[in-house]
Amino acid sequence: MKFDFQSVFINDLDWSLALEIVVRTLIMFTIILVFLRLTGKKGIRQLSIFEVAIIIGMGSAAGDPMSNPDNAILPAFLVFVTILAFYRLITWFAAKNERFESILEGDPVYIIEDGVFSLVETSEQTYAKDEFFAEMRQQNIEHVGQVQTALLETNGNVSFFYFEEKDVRPGLPILPKVYQKRSSLVSVAGEYACTSCGQVEKLAPGRSGCKRCHKEEWVGAIKTIRRT
Numbered sequence: 001m002k003f004d005f006q007s008v009f010i011n012d013l014d015w016s017l018a019l020e021i022v023v024r025t026l027i028m029f030t031i032i033l034v035f036l037r038l039t040g041k042k043g044i045r046q047l048s049i050f051e052v053a054i055i056i057g058m059g060s061a062a063g064d065p066m067s068n069p070d071n072a073i074l075p076a077f078l079v080f081v082t083i084l085a086f087y088r089l090i091t092w093f094a095a096k097n098e099r100f101e102s103i104l105e106g107d108p109v110y111i112i113e114d115g116v117f118s119l120v121e122t123s124e125q126t127y128a129k130d131e132f133f134a135e136m137r138q139q140n141i142e143h144v145g146q147v148q149t150a151l152l153e154t155n156g157n158v159s160f161f162y163f164e165e166k167d168v169r170p171g172l173p174i175l176p177k178v179y180q181k182r183s184s185l186v187s188v189a190g191e192y193a194c195t196s197c198g199q200v201e202k203l204a205p206g207r208s209g210c211k212r213c214h215k216e217e218w219v220g221a222i223k224t225i226r227r228t
Contacts, residue, residue, distance in 0.1 A: 025066045027073055032062055035080055050090070050104050058083055105154045112150035115169050116198040119213060132158070133174040144198045145171020146226045162226060170221035172198040182219040192218040 035058060061079040064071040094101035110118040111132065135158050141147060146168050149161040163169070172193035173179055182195045186203045193200045196215035201208075209216050 020069060021067055024073065028062045028066050028076065031077060031080055032058065035084060038084060051087075054083055054087055108154060108159075109152040110149070111152055111158070112144060112147045112198070114149075115145040115147060115163070115171050116200075116212070117144070117196075119197055133179075136160075136174055140227055142175060142224050142226065143171035143173045143222050144193070145169040145200070145221070145223060147171075165225050168223060168225055170200045170223040172200075173219060173222045178222070179219060182217050184216045184218070186218055191221040193221040195219055 058080060061076045061083075065073045065076045090104065094104055112118065136144075136147070136150075139160055141160070146162060147160055148163045148167075151159045153159060170191050170193070172195065179195070185207055186192060186205055189204050190202070191200055192203045194210040194213060194215055195217045197210060197213040199210050199212040200221045201211065203218065207216060208218075
């Protein structure tokens, strides 16, 4: 079957409309930027699930007028104005009613408490462990035992609260080379951290299940002080 470049890249494009497409795209993109500025958000990480849903709806309204000459810009602009007015109304009501705000935005999720992963919360949240480890490493965290509390905020940011140096406890290491040494078989007696929940236990050689989450994968625990 012959690959048709003409059909894939150009098809029946009327080159006389190319300039119009460029102008339409610039106008709609400018409207998108103005809308984002009016929401008061400075970055994607500050967007809640509700706001992401609005952005998706806005993108749908903006897409057609950019490239389709049959779609006028004014109807799309009216969609944007409606979305902005709705957003302002919802955020105003959420500021007045905490219960409504909780339903709309969700609640912060505890990921770490007292140097171990929160079992109840981690069964509900979908924050990938490798992604969370990367977030921790960016905060100069070497192991979970350095963290007293970690919260996944409703805007996607993670807030960390640390143990004082004297209170740091042995914890699950998160540096790749150390974490990759995990195994279900303990060969040398010592303190090991469960790779699932972060629980640290003194283990003898052999196989052993975690007393907290009952998983059987371990890695040697470490107790270094966080460097800032």
